[in-house]
Amino acid sequence: MRPINKTVLTAIAATGFMAAPALAACENITLGSAISLTGKYATNGVHAKNGYEYAIQKLKDAGGIKVGDKCYNFNVIYYDDESKGDRGATLAERLINQDKVQYMLGPYSSGLTKAIAPVTEKYKIPMVEAEGASRSLFNKGRKYLFAVLSTSEQYLASAITLAAEKAKASGKALGDVKVAIAVENDPFSLDIRAGVLDDSKKQGMKVVIDEKLPRDLSDMSAILTKVKLLKPDVLVISGHSKGAATGVRQIGEMNIDVPMIAMTHCEAADVTGKFPKASEGILCSTQWAETLAYKDDLMGTAAEYEQGFKAAFPEYKNKTVPYQVAQASAAVQVFADAFTRAGSLDKDKIRDALAATDLATFYGQIKFAEAGNNIAKPMVLRQIQGGKYNVVAPSKFASHKLDWPRKAK
Amino acid sequence: MDQIFGNLQLLFEFPAVNLEIIIQGAMIGAIFVLVAYGLALVWGVMNVKNLAQGALVIAGGYVSWWLAQRGMPVLVGIPVAAIVLALIGGACSGTPIDKFCRRHWRVAIVFAVAMTVVMFAGLYTTAPGSAWAAYEGVGRTFGTIGGIGLFGILVACGGLYGLVISRVIERDLFTSLLATFGIGIMFEQLMNLMFGSDTQSLRLDYDSFSFFGGIVNVPVAKLLAVIMAAALAIAVIIFMKRSRMGQAIRATAQDARAARVLGIDTERVYAFTFSLNAALCGAAGALVVLVWEIMPFYGIPYSVRAFVIVTAAGLGNLPGVIAAGIGIGVMEQYGGHIFGIGYQQAIAVLLLLLVLLIRLAQQRRNRQVLQ
Numbered sequence: 001m002r003p004i005n006k007t008v009l010t011a012i013a014a015t016g017f018m019a020a021p022a023l024a025a026c027e028n029i030t031l032g033s034a035i036s037l038t039g040k041y042a043t044n045g046v047h048a049k050n051g052y053e054y055a056i057q058k059l060k061d062a063g064g065i066k067v068g069d070k071c072y073n074f075n076v077i078y079y080d081d082e083s084k085g086d087r088g089a090t091l092a093e094r095l096i097n098q099d100k101v102q103y104m105l106g107p108y109s110s111g112l113t114k115a116i117a118p119v120t121e122k123y124k125i126p127m128v129e130a131e132g133a134s135r136s137l138f139n140k141g142r143k144y145l146f147a148v149l150s151t152s153e154q155y156l157a158s159a160i161t162l163a164a165e166k167a168k169a170s171g172k173a174l175g176d177v178k179v180a181i182a183v184e185n186d187p188f189s190l191d192i193r194a195g196v197l198d199d200s201k202k203q204g205m206k207v208v209i210d211e212k213l214p215r216d217l218s219d220m221s222a223i224l225t226k227v228k229l230l231k232p233d234v235l236v237i238s239g240h241s242k243g244a245a246t247g248v249r250q251i252g253e254m255n256i257d258v259p260m261i262a263m264t265h266c267e268a269a270d271v272t273g274k275f276p277k278a279s280e281g282i283l284c285s286t287q288w289a290e291t292l293a294y295k296d297d298l299m300g301t302a303a304e305y306e307q308g309f310k311a312a313f314p315e316y317k318n319k320t321v322p323y324q325v326a327q328a329s330a331a332v333q334v335f336a337d338a339f340t341r342a343g344s345l346d347k348d349k350i351r352d353a354l355a356a357t358d359l360a361t362f363y364g365q366i367k368f369a370e371a372g373n374n375i376a377k378p379m380v381l382r383q384i385q386g387g388k389y390n391v392v393a394p395s396k397f398a399s400h401k402l403d404w405p406r407k408a409k
Numbered sequence: 410m411d412q413i414f415g416n417l418q419l420l421f422e423f424p425a426v427n428l429e430i431i432i433q434g435a436m437i438g439a440i441f442v443l444v445a446y447g448l449a450l451v452w453g454v455m456n457v458k459n460l461a462q463g464a465l466v467i468a469g470g471y472v473s474w475w476l477a478q479r480g481m482p483v484l485v486g487i488p489v490a491a492i493v494l495a496l497i498g499g500a501c502s503g504t505p506i507d508k509f510c511r512r513h514w515r516v517a518i519v520f521a522v523a524m525t526v527v528m529f530a531g532l533y534t535t536a537p538g539s540a541w542a543a544y545e546g547v548g549r550t551f552g553t554i555g556g557i558g559l560f561g562i563l564v565a566c567g568g569l570y571g572l573v574i575s576r577v578i579e580r581d582l583f584t585s586l587l588a589t590f591g592i593g594i595m596f597e598q599l600m601n602l603m604f605g606s607d608t609q610s611l612r613l614d615y616d617s618f619s620f621f622g623g624i625v626n627v628p629v630a631k632l633l634a635v636i637m638a639a640a641l642a643i644a645v646i647i648f649m650k651r652s653r654m655g656q657a658i659r660a661t662a663q664d665a666r667a668a669r670v671l672g673i674d675t676e677r678v679y680a681f682t683f684s685l686n687a688a689l690c691g692a693a694g695a696l697v698v699l700v701w702e703i704m705p706f707y708g709i710p711y712s713v714r715a716f717v718i719v720t721a722a723g724l725g726n727l728p729g730v731i732a733a734g735i736g737i738g739v740m741e742q743y744g745g746h747i748f749g750i751g752y753q754q755a756i757a758v759l760l761l762l763l764v765l766l767i768r769l770a771q772q773r774r775n776r777q778v779l780q
Contacts, residue, residue: 040606182750185751210412211749211750211751212749212750212751213750213751214750214751214754216704216706216707216709216710216754217702217750218608218701218702218703218707219437219701219745219750219753220750221742221745222430222742222745222746222753223745223750225426225429225430225624225746226416226419226746228623228624229419229422229423229426229624230419241607241608242608242702242704245608245610245702246608246701246702249610249702253617253626253628253631254617254626254628255617255619255623255626257623268607269607269608274610274612275612
């Protein structure tokens with residue numbers, strides 16, 4: 001029996017050796033990510049993870065990532081940070097020291113990114129993140145942190161630019177344009193406020209109301225009464241989904257008649273579903289929309305990306321794909337592009353290649369400033385028109401015209 | 410500082426604004442009155458300071474919201490929320506079901522634990538990122554069955570009154586404060602699990618009446634809420650004055666021992682009072698969800714306001730409660746207008762401090778008279 005056994009073994013080994021190069025044509029590059037799979041950020045953490053995984057699969061299907069004359073696939077080690085900053089930092093240490101991860105994908109939210117960035121910076125590990133927008137992430141002189149999304153102070157600043165355009169068109173002096181601001185008292189919303197204040201100042205506009213909303217907001221009629229008296233030309237509201245819901249509801253109840261109203265978190269608060277009449281004409285900011293005219297070779301157009309993603313993740317079938325998913329995919333694309341251009345797996349060469357990124361993606365143009373934030377992609381404003389979110393600004397990528405002035409009811 | 414002066418100036422520049430602020434404040438204050446009167450009842454009759462008051466309000470809001478999500482007319486939510494909360498509060502306490510449940514308490518506990526397991530197993534599949542997301546449909550059914558089973562066993566075994574409150578009535582102040590605070594936290598977390606942490610509200614497709622060039626607005630939804638609150642308050646007054654139970658409650662509040670001697674079943678009176686309070690909170694919550702937003706953790710401001718109102722008005726003083734409730738509504742609106750909306754709710758706490766100081770001074774004077 002022995003000889004036969006040996007022959008069989010040899011045969012198996014031979015087929016194995018011959019098949020191996022054909023099957024495992026690409027080797028793996030291991031990335032690491034601590035992400036919120038449970039806890040308060042779980043919903044969006046899962047969105048981000050799905051976005052990463054979709055892009056990785058697409059890259060694999062397209063034949064892998066070319067680095068020099070070899071090809072590679074991404075493979076991510078995920079750990080659940082339970083939406084807690086200290087846990088995120090510990091897990092980042094573990095990824096780097098125990099799992100020997102050389103490249104990181106970001107977590108969800110500015111807070112978690114803030115917790116992890118010092119760790120990746122300490123070990124000089126390049127991290128591309130897609131879900132932390134706070135501008136405080138990018139004023140610490142970090143060299144290994146890159147973000148594909150627009151920073152938070154840009155969220156509603158584009159509304160000020162738009163108001164300036166409209167004022168010029170209607171022959172109104174910019175000094176006479178009045179701005180009202182109502183934002184929540186938290187780091188994210190205060191960034192938004194700073195951006196709006198900066199831009200209003202640059203344009204020479206007058207800020208007539210500048211109030212902070214409380215954390216447990218359920219009534220903002222006091223601010224809206226002032227809006228009625230002072231008649232601003234732009235009203236900016238940002239207070240997560242409760243701010244959007246309360247704002248839209250009371251704007252309807254009190255017949256607030258401001259030519260331009262801009263806010264964040266319209267989708268999360270489902271204002272079109274809850275307040276179809278009152279939400280008409282309101283401007284909502286977003287990082288990305290599937291109707292935008294962006295495209296690349298891997299994903300196709302923004303619309304094609306959405307369809308492809310829905311086919312791969314059927315649980316999104318009956319809703320619009322959130323931008324948190326799209327920007328996560330874009331982060332993976334940025335990494336792949338950097339590997340190809342660097343032609344090496346050395347993490348410092350990758351960092352330099354990341355810093356030199358100038359990439360057109362389905363998510364928008366990506367080009368990093370010295371500080372690591374993306375300066376090439378503008379924030380998008382969508383106006384609620386007939387219950388639909390239509391892109392109206394920036395005008396270059398707009399699919400619809402802005403309805404201005406907004407009419408109450 | 411400039412902003413505060415600017416805001417004060419607006420009040421004089423546009424006198425109609427004062428009217429708007431007073432109307433808005435009074436309309437919302439009417440809802441506070443309901444919550445505060447419930448608290449005053451429980452406080453006066455059983456000497457329990459109920460810190461779960463706000464959580465009960467929000468629970469009532471969610472009952473009404475849940476019904477409306479399933480296509481029920483919005484106003485139906487108000488009586489249903491009151492009934493459901495009364496059952497949770499302890500409306501079945503002392504009835505044959507309750508006695509049966511107590512006799513077979515081991516079975517009841519096993520049943521409750523089983524239902525809790527079923528409910529959480531169900532909720533687990535619907536959590537974001539769950540590994541069992543494919544079974545979400547089954548999970549929802551499990552969650553609903555478990556939730557209804559748990560609700561049933563809670564109601565059957567005497568509700569909050571029978572399970573918790575009846576055990577802390579005779580104890581000291583801190584025991585009852587801790588117990589009710591715990592109930593409040595438990596309610597908040599349960600609602601968070603069941604309905605998620607998004608803000609919710611209901612929409613009535615009615616317009617607003619506008620006066621003075623649009624400065625004064627009276628939304629029909631708020632007007633309806635005020636009418637409902639007033640109708641409820643009147644019903645409660647008549648009930649307390651005319652019905653046998655109402656008289657028994659008042660007798661127990663005056664002197665529980667004497668009432669017992671005269672043949673009043675004070676145990677039943679306590680159970681009834683607590684469930685009446687829960688019903689009032691439930692109805693108030695159903696009104697809140699009509700005019701404002703709710704979220705599982707929004708209960709605390711309602712508890713605080715109710716305490717301020719009762720402390721200011723005193724126990725068993727309904728006209729006082731009404732005046733204080735509407736007063737605090739108006740003061741909050743003025744505070745929000747002058748100091749900025751971030752300080753709107755702080756006004757309630759500030760007023761509590763003020764009221765306590767005045768009370769202290771009054772009592773000191775009384776004590777001097779005694780000397």
